[in-house]
Amino acid sequence: MDQNVIMKGILDSYPYPIVFVDSGYVIRYMNRYAEYHYYKERGYAGLIGKSIFDCHSREESKERIRSAFEQMKKDGKERFVGVNTRNLRIIMQPVRDEEGTLIGFFERFELNLHIEQR
Template identity: 40%
Template sequence: MEITKEILESILDAYSYEIVFVDRQHIVRYMNKTAKKRYGDRVQINQSLFNCHNENSKKKIEEFLKRADNGEDEMFETYNTKTGEREFFVPVRDSNKHVIGYFERHEMPWDDEHPEIPVFEYWKHRR
């Protein structure tokens, strides 16, 4: 079976958390079904992410991009007390390892005492 764009979109649409992929110029290039449902008209494909983010968010995103350019991968962003979700900044790299964009990943914490612990660390140390 060939993995087509349609199959990849179906996989991303099956994911229960929102995925909004943004390029290096902070233009939204892709949203999965969950993101479209959650954000509605506030976030639009081919529009700047900063149409719905404030100046403080812009500074944080620029800092995450610098860290990604220096080799960091997924980075803990914050624990959102309103939604109970932890949020991660995830750089997306091309085949030459250059950061071409990013998305923010949301999930419920595995450990309420330490929401910054990445999933792979949780699974390595779970009881």
């Protein structure tokens, strides 16, 4: 079985959006939940091959992405970005090639189970 078919199947089975962005901030992959979220719910089209900043209009968001990626370059650790309006945590995870070179990151969403105590 083709490894690309297997990987696409795995990523599409994850029940939340996953977006891979290369080191030049270009979107290279979206799983089916990301396509639904960005294309159907948010009204974007054709994001593959475009800058991640095309769907982040606020300067604060752009700077948060740049800063998190720069920190990942230094320490290789994932970064918590925030919680969206659907109570999903947004996390940026660094991705390295077989030689260990940082080739980008993927943005993943997951249910926020943390409840703040007041």
